[in-house]
Amino acid sequence: MILSKPLFRKRTGAIRIENGIKHGNPVFAWILILPAFLTWLVFWLYVNYRSIILSFQTTDPITNEYVWTLQHYKWVVESFFETSSGSSGLLAICLRNTLTYFFTNYFIIQTCNVILAYFLYKKIAGYRAFRFLLYLPNLLAGATMATIYKQLVAYNGPIVDLFMNLGWIEGPIRPQWLADERYAMTLSVIYSLWLGVGGTMIYSLGAMSRVPHEVIEAAQLDGITPFKEFVFIIIPLISQTLITLYVLGVAGFLSAGGATLFLTAGNYNTQTLSFWIWWQIYTGGSTGTSSALGICMTLVTLPVTLLVRWIGNKITPEVTF
Amino acid sequence: MARSNKIKRTKGEKILFTIAFIILAIFSATYLVAFFFVIMNSFKGSIEYLITSRFQFPKEWRWNYSRVFTEFEVNGSGYFRMCFHSIWFSLTGSIPALLSTAACSYAYARYKFPGRKIIFLINLIMLTLSLPGSQVAYYKLFCDLGWKNNIGYLWGCFGGFGGQFIILAGFWKGIDWAYAEAAYIDGGNEWTIFTKVMLPQAVSMLGVFFLLGFINSWNNHEFTMLYMPKYPSIAFGLYEYQAKTGRSMDTPLYFAGLVVTSIPSLTLYVLFQDTILRTVNVGGLKG
Structure with a gap:
């Protein structure tokens, strides 16, 4: 295990190599970078520039020309507040749902994944089968598992049958949970929980499998318990992977969502912010308001992400092995 | 022992x-x-x-x-045609992005050149900055360029940055430069070293990324739904079939379609799961 970067310098004729990095011939390096760089320039930089412009533009209905406006931002802000009828604003509902998904995916599922990955890493009985089965939903088209789930919780599905047999639901009307505002979101979150376990587990397991066996063996000779091994050896040694996963999670915290399209198509108060934007594109809705909402989401997300990254880098040691 | x-x-x-x-x-x-x-x-x-x-x-x-294979039809495409679209989108959705990422990360990891820090910064920005609103401008750009339902979409398939950049850059940094030196001595140039010395060493890692990218594209319905609706993939076809038929859907037929569609990705994962787990390792964001 190396805790600091060793410096070495090597000269071979005209080629100078420092820390394994070759100096000279920038042309070749840029030729290799060019496809990625051009793609980034067009599909990221220009697209985001256009996105900012779009958020401040609207089409004049008379002249059909673009005019500058703040109306999209005004609409976005207003949509976060209560409507005149007293109900929650559309985007307030979307935000609430987004945050629900975020906390579920980020705290519950991701943490469960790391813990379960540890047991698979320790070769629990049947670990090969579990490793395959838990990753299974990630291998299938979104429609596959969502359809199965819908059939299972449908009014004539086996779960309603079971609940009625147990007397937990009183008939004669069978509930349609996914078509009921009171339950649709809860069932969507349960679906995310059900399928989320195993999602990022592959990364945690991959990182754990690279932990040197000698370190674990030495600790075991000293009589370390599984809990201490997990907390004091495994977690620190895979901390870089975990920080990356958690930073990426925070970076997308306002883009969190579930299988909204397949389960409810955004009906029954189940829309999330990212789904709302996506739905606007799909249905040809307002581009200005979607862009404005996206900009607002970025402005909120960026400082949080940078803060989490900064904290992560402060508390985790730079470890290579 | x-x-x-x-x-x-x-x-x-x-x-x-x-x-x-x-x-x-x-x-x-x-x-x-x-x-x-x-x-x-x-x-x-x-x-x-x-x-x-x-x-x-x-x-x-x-x-x-x-x-x-005979009755499943969406937007004028039967199952075999949708299968072909899926394979096409999966290949074009994974190979160009993978090759451009491999080349970009290699240059970053092994060369010192003007703008190297900018490349790292771009990658960091792309990993930490989420810009959900850009989907709209992205879609408009595609439409303005006439790339919707058009092969021009391939221009957008190149990648280069993101999580795979970090993993591959770490991999390239770990390869002993002695291999390259030996190739230099034998008269090889930069291109020969990259394509004949370095890339072959990354075949298993690139293979894993290709598999994951292929599976991901195979199951991706959103891309076809927005950008290529006239050429439905199987993942989109399944959604569309369900959405269009509604309560009159022939559910057992739909289930049979789900099973058949799942076979390629399941088979790939079963065959390569050990390799995938050995290879996939996300590093840090420190650079």
């Missing part, structure tokens, strides 16, 4: 592992039950599916799988 395969655990560990086993078993069982449900019902007739219990074996076993 051969390591004993038998793992001895203390009493406390046994209890802990038993609890973990039960949790894992419950989760796995629910997935298996769900699959059993789909496979079993894919052999029923559509009427029988509606009037009998969903967890009852078919009274009359029907081979709906042959109907998938």
Whole structure:
């Protein structure tokens, strides 16, 4: 295990190599970078520039020309507040749902994944089968598992049958949970929980499998318990992977969502912010308001992400092995 | 020294592992039950599916799988055509992005050149800055360029940055430069070294990324839905079939379609899961 970067310098004729990095011939390096760089320039930089412009533009209905406006931002802000009828604003509902998904995916599922990955890493009985089965939903088209789930919780599905047999639901009307505002979101979150376990587990397991066996063996000779091994050896040694996963999670915290399209198509108060934007594109809705909402989401997300990254880098040691 | 395969655990560990086993078993069982449900019902007739219990074996076993290839049609495309679209989108969605990422990360990892820090910064920005609103401008750009339902979409398939950049850059940094030196001595140039010395060493890692990218693209419905609706992939086709037929959907036929569609990605994962787990390792964001 190396805790600091060793410096070495090597000269071979005209080629100078420092820390394994070759100096000279920038042309070749840029030729290799060019496809990625051009793609980034067009599909990221220009697209985001256009996105900012779009958020401040609207089409004049008379002249059909673009005019500058703040109306999209005004609409976005207003949509976060209560409507005149007293109900929650559309985007307030979307935000609430987004945050629900975020906390579920980020705290519950991701943490469960790391813990379960540890047991698979320790070769629990049947670990090969579990490793395959838990990753299974990630291998299938979104429609596959969502359809199965819908059939299972449908009014004539086996779960309603079971609940009625147990007397937990009183008939004669069978509930349609996914078509009921009171339950649709809860069932969507349960679906995310059900399928989320195993999602990022592959990364945690991959990182754990690279932990040197000698370190674990030495600790075991000293009589370390599984809990201490997990907390004091495994977690620190895979901390870089975990920080990356958690930073990426925070970076997308306002883009969190579930299988909204397949389960409810955004009906029954189940829309999330990212789904709302996506739905606007799909249905040809307002581009200005979607862009404005996206900009607002970025402005909120960026400082949080940078803060989490900064904290992560402060508390985790730079470890290579 | 051969390591004993038998793992001895203390009493406390046994209890802990038993609890973990039960949790894992419950989760796995629910997935298996769900699959059993789909496979079993894919052999029923559509009427029988509606009037009998969903967890009852078919009274009359029907081979709906042959109907998938003849009756399953979305936006004028049959199953085989959708299959072809899926393969095409999966290949074009994974190979260009993978090659451009490999080249970009290699240059970053092994060369010192003006703008190197900018490349790292771009990658960091792309990883930490989420810009959901840009989807709209992205879609408008595609439409303005006439790339919707057009092969021009391929220009957008190149990648270069993101999580794979970090993993590959770490991999390139770890390769001994002595290989390159030997190639230099034998008269090789930069291109020869990259393509004939370095890339072959990354074949297994690139292969894994290709597999994951392929599986991801195979299951991706959103891309086809927005950008190539005239050329439906199977993932989009399944959604569209369900959305268009609604309550009149032939559910057993749909289930048979789901099963057939799942076979390629399941097979790839079964064959390569050990390699995938060995290879996939996300590094840090420190650079």
